[in-house]
Amino acid sequence: MHCSILRKLVFSGILLLILLTKTNLFAQTVDPNSISNEQAVEFYKKAKASGLSDMDIEQAALQKGYTLDQISAMRNRLQQAQTSAPTQANRSATDESRRKIADSTLVKVKPISKLPKEDSVRQIFGASFFENSAMSFEPNLRIATPRNYILGPDDELVVDIYGNSVDNFRLKVSPEGTVKMLNLAPVQVSGLTIEQASERIINRLRTAYSTLNRPGGGTYSTITLGNVRSIQVMITGEVTRPGSYTLPSLATAFNALYQSGGPNSNGSYRNIEIIRNGKVIRTVDLYGFLVDANLKDNIAMQDQDIILIRPYEKRVELSGEVKHPALFEVKQGETFKDVIRYAGGFTPNAYAASIQFRRNTGKELKVGSVQAEEINTLIPENGDNYRVGKILNRIENRVVIDGGVYRDGEYPVDEQTNTVKKLIKKADGLREDVFLNRAIIERKSKTLRPEIIAFDLGKLMSGEIEDIALKREDHIFIKTIDELKEAYLITVSGAVINPGTIDFHEGITVADAIFKSGGYVEGGIPYRIEVSRRIQKDTASIPSSQNVRIYSLDVDENLKLNPEDEKFKLAPFDVVYIRKSPRYEQQKAVTIAGEIMYPGTYTILTNFERITDLIPKAGGMKAEAYIRGARFYRNRELVAVDLNAILEKPSLPSNLLLQNGDSLRIPTKSETVRILGGVQNPSVVNFDPNFSFKDYISQAGGYAENAWKSRVYISYPNGRTFRTKKFLWFNSRPKVEAGSTISVPLKATKEDRQISPGERIAIISMITTVAISLFSILRN
Incomplete structure (x- = not known):
């Protein structure tokens, strides 16, 4: 908060107490604890409205016999009331309005001059000290009494x-x-x-x-x-909130300045006079405290002291690559070096060799520059605008070598690296796999356009051609042989532990490739290994339509080659296929559950086992097994199979071959029938072998009005579904069995559509035409 909290706390209790006395609300001293926070705020407003000065109120309160303990109690009460109410900082009506930026606590003012591409709002160095609402700069009243403390009335x-x-x-x-x-x-x-x-x-x-x-x-x-007295201090001049301030007698100059909000936009931070008994006893330079933490000017204040903030005389702006860009006040005799020190010095990216500035000549602006050797002696002038630029993103003495040397990277251009051969020697020489036929230098011309210089690296190193002089920012590219060709790989697929690609090496055999791929998996066979090779140059005896060669080899299980195959070497991009044994496969199993003698999981012995073969394996069915309700699942989906039919006739196509993961569940007989869809009361009813189809519909209350009777279908427990068949005018219904579900579809309702006038005319015209035609026929 920019409002002076300390000032309010010191005087608010006194204002309230004297107001109570002057308004005769109480005949004697008032106990602050008997007053609510709302009353305290109201009395405080009345006291201010009555026109009483702070000095008058204080003296009257003390004459009435109020103790400092009572005043302290009232301060605490008023502090609660003041802090709970919304406050708004008031910097002063006489001070120009200050814009605030969310990411800064510094005061913003209009610029003295404007550099190209500069923001039009700048910062006053030191203003953040007085603008920081989170900082408290109140005097400490809980310290030991200073030995030089002078006693006065009210102590x-x-x-x-x-x-x-x-x-x-x-x-x-x-x-x-x-x-x-x-x-x-x-x-x-x-x-x-x-x-x-x-x-x-x-x-x-x-x-x-x-x-x-x-x-x-x-x-x-x-x-x-014990309790200390209050003193009166006047703060005037170029201050944010000028006026008379009542402070504890232990207050210092900085306490008083902080309560007043500090210098305004025209105020000096370096020429603040403390006047006592008509004489200037100290000139305060806040930069000593802000920059060097020097408290020599933070002297104790006395009653009736005056603090006068003079207008600034010289102020310059420093922006760009300094640690604290802002507006700085400069005293007589200070140099530009002092301004740099106040700004915290240069950033690591600062270009300090030459600093640009603009200066007001009285008629117009002129530009100039400060060289590095002038920083210690240049005397800034009022209104100067200095900007420290960034160093260029370029290196003045660099060359780069990249590729087929042992130590590539950046090197300085000097006597040891000013030619290509010297640079290669500095980089520990060429690698053994270097490509000698060609290398290039990327260089920028005088107009900064890129150009390429190609040379024969082998001839240059042997001295057959002259060495090439290097220039700043040259980039030498030297390639290795492998970098100039596609990566040589071999693909191994099939029955190995780690199928995929492996690197090609000279002399690699099929056994080596299988070894690098982790060896055979279970079931992998060492014979009938096939190698597929691309056709490159040797096309003799190869039909024009053939693009690859196929080689067949045998490799021992212990990865030993026979003498002939040992001579066969793999080539880049070969593909090696390892087969599995034709009779090797993982175990397959099916599950049978429900009303069976030995439910569980059973292995499929041959590839020709069918559903009916599973029943004998499980010991046959129990007496309560309901065969017609048996459900067969494959891949977790129900497959409609009539187990009763295939048991009677195993040759039926529905007697499926068993697959890994199949399951069969044989339930007990269900004694209910479910009726769904277009009936009056969809429900589950008991199964009765004597009931007809109509009886079950009657059990559900009969058909609904929009029931589609000719499309009724029945779903059986085994997943099979049969629909109603129609012959001439008769409906043939499926048989209802125990556990069945009868579904009655509903007809889609058609919306009634009004006949348009045009359609009515057309219908009447057609009827009239037909009637006339009939009349003519009958008449003849």
Whole structure:
């Protein structure tokens, strides 16, 4: 918050208490605890509206006998009320409005001048110190009393007596500068330090305690500072919130400046005068604190001190590659080096060899530059705008070698690397697999257009051609033999553990390829290995339509080749196929469950086993097995199979060959029939062998109005479905069995459509024409 919280806390209690007295709300001292937060805010507003000055209110409250403890209690109450209400920073009506950027706490003002491509809003160095609402810069009232603290009216002294006698006094310094205790004469303490005042008070107390603080006396006393008085400080000039401020007597110059919001946009951060009794006792330079953390100017304030913030005399802007770009105030005698120091120095990317600036000549702007050797001596002028640029993204002495050398990379252009041969030597020489017939240099011409210089690397290294001089940013590309050809691979597929591609090596055999692929898998056979090879140059005895050669080899299970096949070497891009044994395969199993003697999983022994062969394996069916309801599944899908029919006649096509994962479930007999679809009451009814189809429909309440009777179908437990058949005008219904589901489809409803007037005319015209024609026929 930019509002002075400390100022409100110090005076709000006093304002409230004196207002209560002046408005005669209470005949005596008011207990702050009896006042609500709402009343406190309301009384505070009335006090401000009454026109009372802070000094008048303070003096009147003290004269009415209010203690500093009561004032402190009221401060806490008003703090709660003040902080709970929404606040808004008010920098001053006289100060020009300041724009704020979300990612910065610095004050923004209009630029002195504008460099190309620069933002039109800049930052005042040091303003963030006063703009930071999260920072508290209040005086610490809980510290030990400073030895040089000067007592004054309204200060409170705490006197503790201990030892043979015990007593305690809280002595308030009167407006006349005295304190009074017991029935003793007053003691003058105003203008004294704590130590001096303690000596006077102890001397006066010896009237009542003769041995007080004497060796061997047994009675001792300590005197400390209790509540401190308030002082009045005036802050004026180029300040954000000028005015009179009431502060604790322990407040310093920085406390007062922070409460006032600091210098405004025209205020000086380096020429702040503290005036006491009409004389300037200290000139504050905030840069000493902001840059070097120097607190020498943070002196203690006294009552009626004046802080005067002068307008700035010289201010320059520094932007670009410095750590803290902003507007900086410059004192007489300071150089551009000092400005760089205030900005935190250059960033690592700063181009410090020459710094551009613009300067106001009084008539127009002129541009200039600051060379590196001038930074220590150049005296900035008011309104200068300096910009530190970035270094260029280029290297002044680099060459790059890439490819067939042992240590490729960047090298400086010097006496050891200024030619191609010298650079190759610096890179530890050429690799054994280097391609010598050609190398290239990529170079930029004088107009920065790319160009290529090609040369014979072998002849250059043997001295047959002259060495080539290198220039900055040359890039030499040297290739290896393998880089200039397609990667040589061999493909191994089939019955090996790790099928895929492997690298080609000179002299590699089929056994080597199988070995690199992990060896044979179970079932892989070492004979009938096939190698497929591309036809390249040797096309003799090859038909024109043939594009590959096929070779067949035998390899021992222990990866031993016979002498003939040992001579056969693989070529790049060969494909090696390893076959499996024709009778080797993984075990296949089927599952049978339900009303069977031995349900479980059974292995398929041959490739010709069918569904009916599974029943004997499981020991046959139990007596309660319902064969017509048996359900056969393949790949988790129901396959409609009539088990009863295929058991009676195994030659039926529905007696399927068994496959791995098939399952058969034989249930007990169901005693219900389900009726769905276009009936009045879809339901499940009991199965009765004496019921006809119509009886079951009647059990469901009969057909619905839109039932499609001719399309009724029945689904049986084994998954088979049969529909109603029609012969002439008669419907032939499927037989209802136990566990069946009768489904009655519904007819699609047709929307009634109104006949258009045109259609009515056409119909009437047609009827009229037909009637006339009939009449003519009958008449003749």
